[in-house]
Amino acid sequence: MKRPPCCDKSNVKRGLWTPEEDAKILAYVSTYGTGNWTLVPEKAGLNRCGKSCRLRWTNYLRPDLKHDGFSPEEEDLIINLHKIFGSRWSLIAKHLPGRTDNDVKNYWNTKLKKKLQKMGIDPLTHKPFSQIFSDFENMSGCPNARHRQILPAPSCLTQVPAGSNSHLDAIMKPVMEQVHENFTAENHLSWSQYQVANQEVMQLQPYQCVLSEVTSSCSSSSSPTLTRLNTQQSDGPPLPPPFVAWTGDSISHQPFPTGNVLPKREGDLQDIVSSSSINCASDMAKQALPNAPVGTMACKNEAKWAEPGDSCEGALELDCHFGDGSYSCFGSFTDAILDRDSKMRSELFPEFIDGLLDY
DNA sequence: AAAGTCTACAACCGCAGATCC
DNA sequence: AGGATCTGCGGTTGTAGACTT
Structure with missing residues (x-):
């Protein structure tokens, strides 16, 4: 049995709402509550x-919404x-009680974007225009992107939210497929197993790829090469390819990812505990999210891999390890992101994409 | 005062993932 | 299982009022 369509668009009223119509919605919601909106027009008249x-x-009548100006x-x-976060308005709005994504988006487009531009800051990258111009001049010193210095050392996996950039998605897809093939073929650890668990626990999209050693120079004619990162540890089970999480990748209040699909290595987190990156990340998270309970390490501050069932406290969580270069860091924050990730996004990403395009 | 332009924001559109039947 | 619908989201458009010429 088919459901009835939402509505016949040709026969419904559109445009601004009248106070009478608002009153009908409010009366309906107070009687029936929210949900099943297809029935609302009929039941509310x-x-x-x-x-x-x-x-x-959701955008106007909800009683918890603020209607005054932004402070x-x-x-x-x-x-x-x-x-x-970029233009992920719903994510931003979650940190502004009483504001909707539409409110935030409108405010950004009408006020804040112009304000930043007047201050000489590019609202897209949040970098000063002067820096963008000088970066551009430096880059254009190379006649062809293929012969450009690609990345300082991004031997990392980059996780990109699906739908955030369809052009990028198209570039990423074949690369990811190669990564998947390599990984599942060469390791006993199942990539799909890892990915499924990762998605479930960490709420990540299956968008991961490895770009390694994509360095070339202006004088060199060698093309960037795409290779798999080291995923096999000499003294333990194979590691899944590392990734750098994007902003908004949340593992908030979820059990720490464990089980038979993720490696466990005593001591890895010890590296983190002493790492200055944690402080960077905490500071950044505090700055961006003053009300978030930032600072408590995952695993109850213990420097070890978590066991199944372990829970995390606070907004800052890490399953990140730095090391000798054999594998990079992977990590994520509840609502914030590693300092290096924002750099990846704003500074390294253009070259990263160039590298992929050339590849 | 009238016409044109700008601004703020409400509302719509279309897509993608989730859910339902 | 698969198609239809629902829901959430980001981008875009429409419109009323303010401002400028």
Whole structure:
């Protein structure tokens, strides 16, 4: 049995809502609650599409919404969060009580973007225009991107939220497929097993790829090469390819990823505990998310891999390890991100994409 | 005062993933 | 299992009021 369609768009009213229509929505919600918006127009006596009713409620009529102007504190928070999250408005709005993603998006587009531009800051990258121009001049010194110095040392896996950039998705896809093939063929550890567990526990999209040793120089004609990172440890089970998490990749209040699909190595987290990167990350998280309970290490501050069932406290969690270069760091924060990740995004990513394009 | 332009923000569109039947 | 619908999201458009010429 097929469901009835949401609405016949040709016969419903569109445009601005009247106070009478608002009152009908409010009366309906107070009686029936939210949900099943397709029934709302009929039950509430409205000649509107259910989707339109839902939008009106979530963006305007919800009682927990603020309708006053944004405070300077909120402004700063939006700028900081945009620096980290980009235009993931719903993610940003989650940190602004009483504001919707639509509110934040509109405020950004009408006020904050212009404000940053007036300050000489590119609202897209949050870098000063002067720096962008000088970067561009430096890059254009090489006649062809193929012969450009690609990345300082991004021997890392980059995790990209699906849908964030369809052009990038298209570039990434074949690369990821190669990574998957390599990994599953050469390791006893199943990539798909790892990926499934990873997604479930860490809420990550299956967008991971390895780019390693893609360095070339202006004088060299060698093409970037794409290789698998070291995933086999000499003294333990194979490691899944590392990745650098993007902002918003959340493992908040989830059991620490463990079990038979992730490697365990005593001492790895010890490296982290003494790493200055943690402080960077904490500071950044604190700056961006002043109300978040940042700072508690995963695994109850113990320097060891977690066991199944272990839970994490606080907003900052790490399963990250730095080392001798045999494998990179992988890590994620509840709502913040490693300092190096924002650098990856704003500074290294253009070259990273160039490298992929050339490849 | 009127016409044109700008600004703020409400509302819509279309896509993708989730859910339902 | 698969197609249809629902829901959430980001991008874009529409519109009313303010401002400028």
